Amino acid sequence: TEKTLVVTSVNDVQVVDDIPSEELLKHDLSVDVICTPTRVIRVPDARPKPTGIYWDLLSPEKLSQVRVLQRLKASIEEK
Numbered sequence: 001t002e003k004t005l006v007v008t009s010v011n012d013v014q015v016v017d018d019i020p021s022e023e024l025l026k027h028d029l030s031v032d033v034i035c036t037p038t039r040v041i042r043v044p045d046a047r048p049k050p051t052g053i054y055w056d057l058l059s060p061e062k063l064s065q066v067r068v069l070q071r072l073k074a075s076i077e078e079k
Contacts, residue, residue, distance in 0.1 A: 002049055007033040015041065027054050 030047040
């Protein structure tokens with residue numbers, strides 16, 4: 001949901017000030033909090049979170065590698 005915090009840990013040198021929105025893809029997820037060895041950064045104005053799985057972006061190869069996604073897709077298709 002939109003209320004779910006997305007938190008990541010990275011090295012200080014991996015933090016950038018901004019990523020232009022035109023460089024982000026449909027499946028890219030912005031984070032709400034970044035933790036580095038020296039600081040905790042709260043990210044303002046995060047992008048809206050996805051509302052589900054983008055099945056059209058999953059290749060058959062990737063789907064075959066992730067068993068839980070296989071089961072979820074099969075469950076959805078049964079309905």
